[in-house]
Amino acid sequence: MGLKEVLKPLGAWRQIARRPHTILVPTIKREAAERYRGFHVNDLEKCIGCGTCAAVCPNEAIDMVKVEGFEAKKGDSGYRPRIDYGRCCWCALCVDSCPTTSLKMTNEYIWIRDVPEDFVYIPGYDIKGFEDKEKGYRKDKEHGLTNYNRVPMRELDPGERVKSFAEVVIGYTEEEARKEADRCVGCGLCIAGCPDRMHIPDYIRAIASGEYERSVNIMYENNPFAELCGKVCTRRCESYCSIGHEGDPVAIRWLKRFATERFSDLKEVIKVRKQEPKDKSVGIIGAGPGGLTAAYYLSLKGYKVTVYEAMPEVGGMTMAGIPKYRFPFPSLKKQVDFILSHGADLKLNYYVDPEKFRELMKRHDAIYLGVGLMKPWNLGVPGEEHPNVIYAIDFLRKVNFNEPVEIGKEVVVIGGGDVAMDAARVSRRMGARVTIAYRRRKIDMPADHEEIEGAEEEGVEIWEKIIPLRVEDAPEGKVKLVYGKAKMVDQGPGKRPKPVLIEGEEYEMVVDRIIVAIGQQADLSFLPEEIEEKLEVERGRIKVNERQMTSIPGLFAGGDVANRVADAISAIADGLRAVKGIELYLKGEL
């Protein structure tokens, strides 16, 4: 140590000629990095109020609050996140777990106010001036905390499918189901989409944690046809799924299918508490999903229940209408047997006519009508009465009941709904070449897109914008469909474009059978006159109140005959609502 060590530190004076490290804020504004985690912004239109951000927030800085003057859209809770910046730690877990990617962070970090309340606000609603900032922390969809990719469902090969009526969908393995169920964030928006308000997040979470028995029990709280819904439900819930906005919605239907299929004996699994027997009796006309749902819950409540069914098998349309490759008979039998094991009486081949109806009105304290829509709509074109023109629901019923039915080698199906797809795919399985003729475009078809895809995979051809004009006889026992083409005319925003016939052009095709699948209507001819007079019917459907009671006290109705949303889950929901209505009615409270 010497003089050198004394003088060396003086080198620090060199700094005096150098530029300082510091930035003179606010004279010079420093912009934060591209992915800086600063104040939040939220796209209120994109946000659906699922609350995942609030659920994942480690500091409980996020509350979901009602936003004034903001109307909730479909699949939207109407709530929006409000962030308390006194609690926020800027971790951006909320951003990474936002299913719709509406919640983002800007790279803005300076915001000065003297009122503490100003730091609790709803991003996107309370305008702070940095809403348009382009830089800031964003969710990267592949690496965020939401799993957008559905576990694919294994299906039979299309070439294999058309050879038999074997079930097309193979089903998830346990590992696949748990993985798929784990994608659910538990927001519960799907419940609003389900007509029956099933407890979807609860049973999905139970599946994810391997508690299958509990899962099925949750389903049976308000749906005794869980397995049916697991196979053929129209799954409105999935269109409400928060993950579906940016990815594949959780496969709610397939998960339900997985859980229910695991148990062959429902009696060992479903824990029910049967109430004391009551001296009131309820008659249920029509053993479809709605009627049997009512029968199940009414018999659990101790009522004497009798179900009257005109067909030789129970199940209504699920038995007669849905093809077996979608919904095999043993599955229906398993569910129906369990429902009936709780004491409901079943009368098959019991066709109700006006006389019998009067008798039933006397015999029972309340009646539930779940007769469905059994009469097909006609095409309304000349020559329709040709013997080679058949109706899809008759055709499907005959096939399902193993009755002989001949369709030849060439078939055209008219219609674009699920029944049309069923008729087409069944025809393929019977060896015919099938064309679907629809008056609108493929994208306008009301049928489930998976059904349309399935039909096409199996070799069904889809012709768009076809308007049948007349049916004529053709040689060799065939039939000729004369048709025109349509153009789509815009009907304004929010409305489906209308097909309008292009005049002056006519085409024809010669086929073995024309299968008409353009919808069904109610057949209420079994009602006695005095009832029919008093019964209010609105545009072809029986009018019911919020408890499913018709204009006649004690007469309840549900399912397709009363509900314009003609699907199984709506019928089940109606049956469940009617149970409460019937119970109140019988107590004299309705």
Add this chain to the structure above:
Amino acid sequence: MSKEEVRLFIGPQHPGITGNMSIELLLKGDTITWAKTHIGYLHRAFEKLMERRIFIKSFPLVCRICVPEPDTNEENFARGLEELAGIEIPERAKWIRTLVLELSRLQMLIMWYGGIAGSMGLSTPVQWGIGDRDYILDLFEELTGARIYHIYIMPGGVRKDLPDGFEEKVLRAMDMIEKKLPEYDEIIMENAVVQKRLKGLAKIPKGWVEEMGITGPVARACGFPFDVRKDSPYEAYDQLDFDVITEEGCDVWSMLLVRRREIDLSIKLIRQIIDKMPKGEFLTRLPNVLYWKIPSGETYVKSESTRGEFGYYMVTDGSDKPRRVHVKGPSFIHGITLAERLLVGQNIADVAPILVALQICPPEMER
């Protein structure tokens, strides 16, 4: 306490103390005759909080256990969960993590280098240390989205990939820091005052190292080649070429030498990492974090922080929350066991340099 002694508290509000803690001293003249460390000024119950939180919610919490060097906590916590849940992370994630850990070590060491001078009243290098550290914080800001609490190393990998051109920016920053270091050396290492005061100060008897469980640069200054990066390599350290730095002096000067050489080592390692960084995926998809359950198990994961061996002992019971998380910070030993004995016999004026040399971080003692 005899009549000749004076009781004196250094801290919790004292410029010479290394955080929110206090050391109670008995002084005979200028000489310390007894010392006791008092903690409790910033107890936030991290460990207990974690038991009540789902795993993902602890991820933004753990970084707060040590403010200047949060990444060690993030990395340990993530690695512990990965081990318990059986999650394999991508190779690139390991390298990015290693890069973050070394950058974090470097910024901490630079700040410390200025800090040790500050503890002797040389306030110029303190400002330099803080200033040059900011260039690394700029890198962190660009990489992670935050300057201090990075919340970046998450279970499964890292949250985001390196931004475009990040590697060059790191290398540029390394060049700049390396160019600046001789100027630091001039006023610290080559300063007569520093040399006179620190050489031979607070000599640690070699026996204490193993007896007390002293780790990190303090142990290495006593000639013990303890370095978790070498002894039980984690992340990508096994693929890096480096030697453990040791000194034999056992005094504060040796601790200074070790840390100064470690600044060079960190820069060397960062260059190696940038050079060897593989391409590919950087994050493994986790199960749904809102419901993530981890099977029963226990593990101890450790890493080399700037201050010594940092460890997480974690127990899970199959639920969605940890049964127990115990954080082992090196400051617990250095700040309580060692400091209380080491200070006895020292001059009151040397308390600050000794505490800085031990690099005590109070939040590690109070989890």
